[in-house]
Amino acid sequence: MRIYNTATRQVEEFTTYVPRLARGYVCGITPYDHMHVGHGRVYVFFDIFRRYLERLGYEVRLVINFTDIDDKIINRAKEEFGHEAYKRWREIPERYIAEYFEMTKKLYIKPAYAYPRVTENVEDMVKWISTLVEKGYAYVAPDGSVYFEVAKVPNYGVLSRQKIEELVAGARVEPEPGKRNPLDFALWKSWTPGEPWWDSPWCPGRPGWHLECVVMSTKHLGAPFDFHGGGADLIFPHHENEIAIARAYFGVDNFARYWIHVGYLTVRGEKMSKSLGNIITLREVLSKHSGEALRLAYAMSHYRKPMEFTYELLQQAEDMAKTLYTAYDELSQALRDAGEKDQEPLAQEALKYAEAFYGALDDDMSTPEAVQQLYGMARYIISTVLHKIEKISRETALTILNKYVEMADVLGVLERRQIPKELEEVVKTLVEVRAKLRQERQYQLADYIRQRLAELGVELHDFGPRTYYTYRR
Ligand SMILES: Nc1ncnc2c1ncn2[C@@H]1O[C@H](COP(=O)(O)OP(=O)(O)OP(=O)(O)O)[C@@H](O)[C@H]1O
Ligand SMILES: [Zn+2]
Numbered sequence: 001m002r003i004y005n006t007a008t009r010q011v012e013e014f015t016t017y018v019p020r021l022a023r024g025y026v027c028g029i030t031p032y033d034h035m036h037v038g039h040g041r042v043y044v045f046f047d048i049f050r051r052y053l054e055r056l057g058y059e060v061r062l063v064i065n066f067t068d069i070d071d072k073i074i075n076r077a078k079e080e081f082g083h084e085a086y087k088r089w090r091e092i093p094e095r096y097i098a099e100y101f102e103m104t105k106k107l108y109i110k111p112a113y114a115y116p117r118v119t120e121n122v123e124d125m126v127k128w129i130s131t132l133v134e135k136g137y138a139y140v141a142p143d144g145s146v147y148f149e150v151a152k153v154p155n156y157g158v159l160s161r162q163k164i165e166e167l168v169a170g171a172r173v174e175p176e177p178g179k180r181n182p183l184d185f186a187l188w189k190s191w192t193p194g195e196p197w198w199d200s201p202w203c204p205g206r207p208g209w210h211l212e213c214v215v216m217s218t219k220h221l222g223a224p225f226d227f228h229g230g231g232a233d234l235i236f237p238h239h240e241n242e243i244a245i246a247r248a249y250f251g252v253d254n255f256a257r258y259w260i261h262v263g264y265l266t267v268r269g270e271k272m273s274k275s276l277g278n279i280i281t282l283r284e285v286l287s288k289h290s291g292e293a294l295r296l297a298y299a300m301s302h303y304r305k306p307m308e309f310t311y312e313l314l315q316q317a318e319d320m321a322k323t324l325y326t327a328y329d330e331l332s333q334a335l336r337d338a339g340e341k342d343q344e345p346l347a348q349e350a351l352k353y354a355e356a357f358y359g360a361l362d363d364d365m366s367t368p369e370a371v372q373q374l375y376g377m378a379r380y381i382i383s384t385v386l387h388k389i390e391k392i393s394r395e396t397a398l399t400i401l402n403k404y405v406e407m408a409d410v411l412g413v414l415e416r417r418q419i420p421k422e423l424e425e426v427v428k429t430l431v432e433v434r435a436k437l438r439q440e441r442q443y444q445l446a447d448y449i450r451q452r453l454a455e456l457g458v459e460l461h462d463f464g465p466r467t468y469y470t471y472r473r
Pocket of ligand 1: 028029042230232233234263273275
């Protein structure tokens with residue numbers, strides 16, 4: 001497969017250091033508030049990427065961290081707990097990490113290989129800083145903070161394609177007392193009274209964000225590993241600085257081969273962000289819509305492009321999900337009506353969608369095209385395969401169904417395929433009764449059954465004498 005690499009600004013062939021094993025790290029949330037739809041875009045994209053790699057035969061080790069100590073968490077704790085913040089601040093990350101697991105489950109995001117937390121890795125981080133100081137890449141400021149000296153790294157700016165001088169002139173970073181260069185960043189932040197702290201050789205304090213991600217990713221994945229990702233806002237300074245730290249520590253040019261960045265999710269053209277006050281929480285959206293509809297809505301935009309979020313889009317995705325289930329439910333039931341041998345080349349036609357689907361994902365994860373192909377296959381099943389089921393063998397029908405499910409599994413939809421057994425039996429019985437009534441020309445009663453079932457979420461579709469049904473999830 002081919003994927004765009006921010007580090008080279010090119011679409012490249014994806015290969016891994018260890019054959020058949022893909023190791024990746026995605027920057028996780030800072031758990032200080034509700035997750036919003038913008039966060040969901042990032043983690044769903046990497047879930048689809050991971051599912052696709054698995055389909056290609058890779059074992060995927062995906063690590064997602066929690067930045068569970070941060071200014072934003074401390075501020076939130078002060079707002080909420082006042083003078084008790086010092087004692088109770090951990091309740092904030094606990095609450096929103098729990099929400100992360102709840103929401104990602106609703107979004108059918110597969111569990112990660114590891115979920116490291118900053119607070120559980122501070123000791124390792126301190127060791128790293130000591131090494132960086134010893135190697136001459138970091139210096140201790142008078143207040144006990146430790147800074148990374150970017151000028152010591154020869155290719156600083158490789159990822160964001162910026163030169164040190166331009167960055168300084170651009171004044172995107174504030175000069176701070178104790179720093180030799182405004183671009184230098186804290187590896188260790190000295191303690192502020194009333195705030196959480198950990199011990200270190202320099203002063204009580206806590207680690208800096210960029211260092212945290214390098215330590216946690218390489219701890220679980222080694223260095224170098226295959227891909228590193230996050231939202232596009234992380235390219236600079238976060239990922240640039242991660243690369244600089246890893247270069248200093250390991251002496252490797254780049255500790256991750258592919259850098260993959262997801263574009264912004266926007267509302268009226270503006271990035272969805274807490275600070276802009278335009279967030280829509282995942283909890284809110286997922287209380288009204290299925291996780292599958294939201295996944296489809298995300299997939300309808302290419303991951304590198306901005307994506308405008310609207311409820312109309314979500315409704316469109318919901319309708320699409322419904323069609324996907326109809327095709328699945330009814331083709332599963334139609335298997336029993338399949339013929340002896342293939343009289344029509346339906347499989348060849350159906351499998352063209354699969355070919356185009358995988359071709360699209362192969363080409364820099366073109367999920368919008370993949371969604372269209374899956375949807376196209378669903379419509380082909382409904383409009384053609386179900387009508388002509390007697391003209392193909394059971395084996396062929398099963399091949400089509402299996403391919404269809406396999407594609408859905410890559411996008412993480414049709415996750416609720418199972419219809420409760422009891423319900424299935426009851427509906428089957430009613431469908432039989434209705435067929436009898438129709439034979440006896442008791443159309444009014446037959447229609448009554450169909451209407452009552454529709455009200456209960458079971459839709460019947462007649463194909464000549466055969467009737468298949470779909471169940472509203
Ligand atoms: N609107 C958005 N669109 C796409 N990705 C986003 C958006 N907002 C945040 N992200 C990504 O979500 C991940 C988690 O980010 P983090 O917890 O740091 O949130 P954040 O950027 O602080 O969000 P906010 O600005 O709303 O507080 C990061 O990879 C970040 O790039
Ligand atoms: Zn990170």
